[in-house]
Amino acid sequence: MQKANSTQRSLPAVRTSGARLAWIGRGFLIILALMALIVLVRNFINNPLLFAQIVISGLQLGFVYALIALGYTMVYGIVRLINFAHGDVFMAGAFVSYFAVTRFQLHVWPTLIDPNLPPIVITVVGSITVILLSMAVCALLAVTIERVAYKPLRNAPRIAALITAIGVSFFIEYFGALNFVFSPRFIPYQRPFEVVTWYIRDGIHLVIDGKAPPDGSITFSNIAIIIMVVSILMQLSLQFLVRRTRIGKAMRATAFDKQAAQLMGINVDRIISITFALGAALAGLGGVLYAIAYPSINTLLGVLPGLKAFVAAVMGGIGSIPGAFIGALIMGQAESLTAGYISTPMRDAIAFTILIVVLLVRPTGIFGEPEKEKA
Amino acid sequence: MLLEVNDLNVFYGAIHALQGVSFTLDEGEVVTLIGANGAGKSTTLRTISGLLRSRTGYVRFRGQDISTMPAEQIVRLGISQVPEGRKIFAPLTVRENLDMGAYTRTDGTEIQASMQRVFASFPRLKERINQLGGTLSGGEQQMLAMGRALMSRPKLLLLDEPSMGLSPILTEEIFRIIKEINSQGTTILLVEQNALMALSVANRAYVLETGSIVLQGSAAEVRDNPQVRNAYLGVG
Ligand SMILES: Nc1ncnc2c1ncn2[C@@H]1O[C@H](COP(=O)(O)OP(=O)(O)OP(=O)(O)O)[C@@H](O)[C@H]1O
Ligand SMILES: [Mg+2]
Numbered sequence: 001m002q003k004a005n006s007t008q009r010s011l012p013a014v015r016t017s018g019a020r021l022a023w024i025g026r027g028f029l030i031i032l033a034l035m036a037l038i039v040l041v042r043n044f045i046n047n048p049l050l051f052a053q054i055v056i057s058g059l060q061l062g063f064v065y066a067l068i069a070l071g072y073t074m075v076y077g078i079v080r081l082i083n084f085a086h087g088d089v090f091m092a093g094a095f096v097s098y099f100a101v102t103r104f105q106l107h108v109w110p111t112l113i114d115p116n117l118p119p120i121v122i123t124v125v126g127s128i129t130v131i132l133l134s135m136a137v138c139a140l141l142a143v144t145i146e147r148v149a150y151k152p153l154r155n156a157p158r159i160a161a162l163i164t165a166i167g168v169s170f171f172i173e174y175f176g177a178l179n180f181v182f183s184p185r186f187i188p189y190q191r192p193f194e195v196v197t198w199y200i201r202d203g204i205h206l207v208i209d210g211k212a213p214p215d216g217s218i219t220f221s222n223i224a225i226i227i228m229v230v231s232i233l234m235q236l237s238l239q240f241l242v243r244r245t246r247i248g249k250a251m252r253a254t255a256f257d258k259q260a261a262q263l264m265g266i267n268v269d270r271i272i273s274i275t276f277a278l279g280a281a282l283a284g285l286g287g288v289l290y291a292i293a294y295p296s297i298n299t300l301l302g303v304l305p306g307l308k309a310f311v312a313a314v315m316g317g318i319g320s321i322p323g324a325f326i327g328a329l330i331m332g333q334a335e336s337l338t339a340g341y342i343s344t345p346m347r348d349a350i351a352f353t354i355l356i357v358v359l360l361v362r363p364t365g366i367f368g369e370p371e372k373e374k375a
Numbered sequence: 376m377l378l379e380v381n382d383l384n385v386f387y388g389a390i391h392a393l394q395g396v397s398f399t400l401d402e403g404e405v406v407t408l409i410g411a412n413g414a415g416k417s418t419t420l421r422t423i424s425g426l427l428r429s430r431t432g433y434v435r436f437r438g439q440d441i442s443t444m445p446a447e448q449i450v451r452l453g454i455s456q457v458p459e460g461r462k463i464f465a466p467l468t469v470r471e472n473l474d475m476g477a478y479t480r481t482d483g484t485e486i487q488a489s490m491q492r493v494f495a496s497f498p499r500l501k502e503r504i505n506q507l508g509g510t511l512s513g514g515e516q517q518m519l520a521m522g523r524a525l526m527s528r529p530k531l532l533l534l535d536e537p538s539m540g541l542s543p544i545l546t547e548e549i550f551r552i553i554k555e556i557n558s559q560g561t562t563i564l565l566v567e568q569n570a571l572m573a574l575s576v577a578n579r580a581y582v583l584e585t586g587s588i589v590l591q592g593s594a595a596e597v598r599d600n601p602q603v604r605n606a607y608l609g610v611g
Contacts (some may be wrong), residue, residue: 246478253464253475259426260462265450265479265527 001348025360043341052218054340055333060293062226062233062332067286069316069324070238071279077319078255078275080158084165085145087170087306089280093287094297095182096134098189106130107192127192129326131288137148139277146276151269169306176299189295197221221294230289234282235325241278242321251275255319304348308335311355317368326366330354377402377562378423378454378531382432385415385422392418393429394586400531400564405557407565407573407594409607410583416566417459419583420533423564424456425449436531451479455529459536459566461520465509469500472508476526486526493522496552514545521552531562538569550576558607570607574598582607 045049068090075083100106107126110117149168153161165190201217213219229310242248254261254271259269291297292306309324312331316323334354339347358365378400382454385393393415400406410436421427423434425446433442441449451595455476464472473493477486494501497518501509511519518538524532534553538546548568554576557563567573574580580597590600 246474249467249471249474250478252467252471256464256466257462260458260464262426262446263424263450263456263458263462264475264523265447266475267445269446336531 016195019227029357029361033056037224039341040337048252049218050340051218052215054336056220056224057335058220058333059329060227060332061335062329063227064286064290064293065305065309065312065331066231066325067234067282067289067315069328070235070321071283071320072310072313073316073318073324074238074251074275074279076313078251078272079150079154079161081150081161081165082160082318083150083276083279084306084310085168085172086142086279087302087304087309088169088176089142089145089302090283090287090290090306091297091299091302092172092190093134093138093284094291094301095176095287095299096137096284096289097130097192097291098187098297100130100133101192102190104214106133108306123193130192131179131285134288135281135284138287142280142283143273146273151272168269173299173303174293184298184300186296186298189291189297191292191295192290195223195292221293223289227289227293227308230285234285235321238278238282247274248273304351308351311358313365315354315358315365320365320367323365323367376400377404377437378564379435380419380432381434383419383422383429383434384431385418385427385429387418391449392586393422395432396586396588397432398581398588398591400562401531402562403557403560405553405563405565405577407567407570407577407580408583409567409570409573409580409597409603411606412568413585414583415586416583417535420456420458420520420535420564420566421560423449423533424454447479450527450529453528453530454533455524455527455531456533457517457520457524457535457537459539461516461524463508463511463519466506467508468505469508469511469519472503472523473500473526476523479527489526489528493525495520496525496555503587513540514542514544517541517545521549521556525556525561529561531564532556533564533566535566536568537565538567538572546572549600570603571598 003244040051068086071086071089073087075081079140107130108122109129110125111124145168149164150161153164170264176182197213197219198204198221199213199217199219201214206214240248242251250261250264250266250271252275253264254266254268258268259273286305287302291301308331309328312327313324314327315330316325316327318324331351331354334350335347338350362368379594380399381397383393383396384391390545396415396419398408400442408415408419412518421431423441425444425448427476429442432524433440435441436454436597439452441452441454444452450582464475467475470490473490474486477489479488495595499515500518503515508516508519514553517539519533537549537553539550550572553565557576562570565573565577573593577594580592580594581588582597582603590597592600598608
C-alpha cells in the first residue's frame with residue numbers, strides 16, 4: 001500500500017523533468033533543422049541546376065535504399081529481428097549478377113537461340129534473366145540463413161538472435177573475402193547493359209562518351225530511371241501483396257500473433273520463409289541495380305547501404321512498408337545533399353546522425369506505433 | 376468415437392500441468408470440461424490443437440493419431456479452436472479475420488457461402504465488416520473469434536471460455552449459438568468457468584482438478600454431484 005503510494009508520488013516528478021529535457025532537445029533540433037533549411041534554400045537560389053542534379057542523384061540512392069529497407073521492415077514485422085545480414089544479401093545480388101554476366105554471358109543468352117534477334121531484345125531479355133537469377137539466389141540464401149541461424153533461436157531472447165544476425169553478416173562478408181571465393185579486392189563490374197546518359201539543355205541530348213556535357217545542364221541516365229521505376233513498382237506490388245492476397249493477409253496475421261495464426265491452419269514457418277525470400281529478392285534486385293550504377297564491387301559492398309537502409313526503416317517506423325519507402329527516400333536526399341553541400345566524407349556520417357536524432361525524438365519512426373510487448 | 380484423448384502429460388518447464396488426462400468425444404455431442412483456474416483446461420485444448428506436445432499418451436481424431444501433427448495440419452483435418460482471450464487479429468479487418476479462418480480452404484464460392492452463414496448467426500459482424508478487429512467490443516470479438524473458427528468448417532469445435540467477460544445477456548446469446556452450431560452437426564468441446572451455463576448445454580461433462588480428471592458423467596449427474604455443487608456451482 002505504502003509502496004504503491006510512493007511510486008505514484010515520484011512518477012509525475014520524473015515525467016516533468018523528462019518532458020523539459022525533451023523540449024530543450026526538440027528546440028535544439030528545430031534550430032538545427034531551420035539552419036539546414038536556410039542553407040538548402042540559399043544553395044537552391046544560388047544554383048538551381050546543381051541543386052536539381054544533387055536531388056536526382058539522391059533519388060537514385062534513395063530508391064536503391066528503399067529496395068533494401070523493405071526487407072528489413074518486413075522481416076522485423078514478422079519475427080521482430082533486425083536482420084543485419086540483409087545488407088550482405090544485397091551484396092550477394094551484385095556478385096551473382098557479376099558471375100552470371102562475366103563468367104557465363106547470361107546477359108546475351110538469347111543469341112544462342114537466334115543470333116539475328118534485334119539487339120534491344122537480346123539486351124532486355126538477357127538483363128532481366130540476370131536480374132531474376134540474382135533475386136532467386138538471394139531469396140534462397142536468405143531462406144537458408146533463416147533456417148540455419150534464426151529459426152533455432154525463435155523462442156530465445158531477442159538479443160540472441162540479434163547477435164547471431166551480426167555474426168551471420170560478418171561470416172558472409174569475410175567468407176566472401178577469402179581469396180578462393182570473391183577475394184577482398186574491388187572487382188570491376190561488367191554491366192549486363194550499357195549505361196546511357198542524357199543531358200537536359202534546350203531539350204534532351206545524348207552525352208557522347210568522353211565528352212563532358214555542356215555547362216548549365218542537368219544529366220540523368222537510363223539506370224537512374226530504371227532504379228526509380230523498378231523501385232516504385234516493387235513497392236506497389238508489395239503493398240498489394242500484403243494488403244490484398246491470401247499470403248499477404250497470412251503474413252500480417254502471423255506478424256501479429258503466431259499461435260493464433262497456427263490455429264487458423266497457417267504454416268507459420270512457411271510464411272516466415274516467404275517473408276525472408278521476398279525481402280531478399282528485393283535486396284538482390286537492389287544489389288544488381290546498384291552495381292550497374294556504381295560498377296565496382298567487393299564483399300563489403302552491402303555494409304553501408306545496408307546500414308543506411310536500416311536507418312531508413314527505423315526512421316519510417318520499423319515494421320511499416322510505406323515507412324521504409326519514405327525513410328529510404330529521405331535518407332537518399334540527406335546523403336546526397338550532405339555530399340553536395342557539406343562534404344563528401346560526411347555522407348556516411350549523416351545516416352547515423354539521423355539514426356541518433358530519430359531515436360531521441362521519435363523512436364517509433366514516422367509511421368510506427370509504440371510497440372506493445374507480446375508474449 | 377470422434378476424439379480420443381489418452382493419458383496426456385504436459386509440462387511447462389518444471390510445471391506438470393496435465394497429469395494423465397484421458398477422455399473421449401462422440402460425434403454430435405457437446406462435452407464440457409470444467410474446473411477451477413489453473414486446472415489445465417486451456418492446456419488440454421492447446422495440446423489437442425497441436426500447440427503443445429504431450430510426453431505420453433496420444434490424441435486420436437477419427438481414429439488417426441494427431442499427437443505429433445503440426446498445428447496447421449490439425450486444422451485441415453477439421454479441428455478448430457476459439458482460444459482463450461479470443462486472439463483476434465487486431466490489425467486485420469473483420470472480413471480479413473474471417474478470411475484467415477478460411478485459410479485452409481480453396482473453394483472460393485463456398486467460402487463466401489460460409490461467410491454468409493457466419494453473418495446469419497452474428498449479424499453484428501456484417502455491420503462491422505470493414506472495421507479493424509482490434510476496435511471491436513469484447514462481445515463482438517467473441518463473435519468474430521467464433522465466426523472465424525467456423526470458417527474452416529470444423530467437425531470438432533474447441534471453445535475456451537466463450538462467456539469470459541460477457542454480460543449475462545450476451546452470454547445467453549453465445550450459448551444459444553453454440554447449441555445452434557451443434558445442431559447443425561458440429562461436435563463441441565466446451566471449456567467454461569461458468570459451469571452452470573456449460574452444464575445446461577452439454578450432454579456430458581468432465582471435471583478437471585490440478586491436471587487430472589476427477590469426475591465424469593452426464594451433464595445432469597455432474598450437476599447433481601454434491602462436490603461439484605459446492606466447488607463450481609456456488610450452491611451448497
Ligand atoms: N505458458 C505457461 N508457462 C508456465 N506455466 C503455465 C503456462 N500456461 C499455463 N501454465 C500453468 O499450467 C497450469 C494449467 O494452466 P491452464 O491455462 O491450462 O489452466 P486453465 O484451467 O485454463 O485455467 P483458467 O481457467 O484460469 O484459464 C497452471 O498452473 C498454469 O499456471
Ligand atoms: Mg484457461
